[in-house]
Amino acid sequence: MDKRFATPKSMKKVILRVIRTTLLQFGSATKVELSKRLGISFPTVSKVVAQMERDGEVYVVGLDDSSGGRRAKRYAFNPEHMLGLAVFLEENETVYAVFNCVGEVKEQGTRPSVFQDGLHLLIELVQDILLEFPKISSMAIGVPGAVDNGRIFHIPNYKSFHDFELKTYFENLFSIPIVVENDMNAAVLGFQKRSGREDKQSLVYLYSGKNGPGAGILINGDVVRGSTFFTGEISFMPLYDNQNFHQAMYQGRKNTKTRTIGEKHEIHAISRLMASLVAIINPHTVIFSKEEMDQIALNRIAIESTKYVPKEHLPELIVSDWKRDYLHGLQRLALDRMVTGIRLVDVLE
Template identity: 25%
Template sequence: MNESAAFAYLLDPGMLTRADLRKLTALSTPTISEVLRRLVGSGLVSVVGHNSGRPGPNAEVYSANPDAAWTVAISVRDIGASGAPSLAAAVCDLTGVVRGRVESRVDFLETDPVDALAAVVSRLRAETGAPASWIRQIQLGVAGSYDPRTETIHHVEVPGFGRSGLVPEIAARFGTRVDVDNDVNLAAVAERRRGVGQGADGFALLWLGQDGLGLAIDIGGALMRGARGGAGEIGYMPLYAPDSAHSKIALQDLVGGAAVLDLAREHGIPGATPPEVVSYAAARRADHPQFFSQLADRVSVGLAAVIAVLDPPLVVLAGEVAQAGGEALCDAVAGAMQRNEPLQAQIAVTTIDDDAVLLGALDAGLHSIREALLSAISDA
């Protein structure tokens, strides 16, 4: 426990002397000396300099060894007709510094997922010069729900990723720990650490993606995943009465990428992808008020269900469509909620302008490997 406490401080903020650690941990000088001897001997901590600003001998400055464990984050995307990279990957060291980042297009009808992931990790290693032994954690983000009991990914449209036994195969190929999570959950991890979710008691993140929809539920920093990892699969929510003569539709049919494109065509808005048409309309909002009004009305249908069940302190609109719409879409959705539903919610658009899924995967993977190292120290 002493080693675990000291190591936690050296991870954040790091760069501490023995005296600094003694004050922070309230441990005795002999105990701190023994703790540091063991941490340095294990390779988790290094002497990175000397503090000459005090009387007497220069004090050694300690920090976590950044190369003791690296985390690889991989975002797997169902690119549909968008032409975007189907794999995005990044690697960070134990201190959280990103060492490399790559993107790749893969035809998963012809390439096995394990081989595709191995290829992208090889590219990261070649770019950074990292030996395989440094990579101790792989965090995978997928547009689907992961059931950790069966180690199976459900509701995933990318070929090969739903097959039984895939995750153990990936772990066996790399010989390291592999965690899997829903892509929108990982976007919420990034939002909690880097975006408008910082400091919030909790929030619901509604993902308006280029192709699909998703929902992440953050309760005080903990994500609700459900019994089988399916919490947040809001795109499947039916929007019809069982005895209705109308055909069955789901929320995906109302607000998904194809529906956004169809709505844009009805209003004469040009663009080849959902983010393009929404961005165009946002820049010319005065010329297309009905487009935003109708799109916001549709979004409010999904939000009404979320707010009625969860009553979150904050709703965050995220994903490529939300980013393209920005404040124009956020204002329209807030207006639609006031107009259509007797429910109140604070609504904000994400402030993350990078790949939120990949950033969240890095954050989640780094947290996981740090916890594993701390646990191993405590058990030793």
């Protein structure tokens, strides 16, 4: 008997996860190819794939040419077998998307902000979506605040969500794996995946939006979170003797609503921030939202930044679709959780 049949449940989940990942990555494979590529015995792969086929998770897409024996069946992953849900929370709206295992969006919509009337609106929204799409197997939630393993611990504008264990609460409520992520972390991840940038590049995504300045930082393909998950809270950076970055950006303004950046004090503040980023992490690219930055402002920032650091060290400055990047990043996080499969059949029992 193959010793793998006696492995712990965690190993069984790993085997299922790597088979799923391989089929999604390569499109299709035979049992022999899976066994060789993954270094897992053929009997184990055969048993797992047989169970996946019975569950509707994989299906036969054809037969390979014969090399003397029976023609091998070629399997592909059924992208509709499991669905994911991405939701992000903003001051004036809640945006959601339902998608399949290859990221194809099945439904996308906008609801009123849950920040206005409390958590029950978010619960009702998720309940409605799960009733309509019962195959949803994972969910990612984005919030405009600092997050530590699913706990929102810094979200100044929304006190009812402060220090709230959103991940644990929702996992207990809906019995599916949940990812809770900071908005800018999700956005920089989404940009990197959507743009096809190399994993080894360092990226910084800057956005002010409706909740004040924030940044998502990605180095070598990994989101930088810091020792206390406070990375990216650039509002606190003391760029002047008596002002931090937030104060410098919003001097004379009554609110932080999204608008095109172009005032002289804004260009100066961002240029000082740019110099700090160059000196500390020297990023390849800094991304801004097209909602609040145009090419003229980017050119002014590039010129102003050279007062503090040599021109040859400045990153590429570009604009992107923040909402699209944000939602795509959440989709990637939910897809990762979907493939790892918390809600699994233990096929090797």
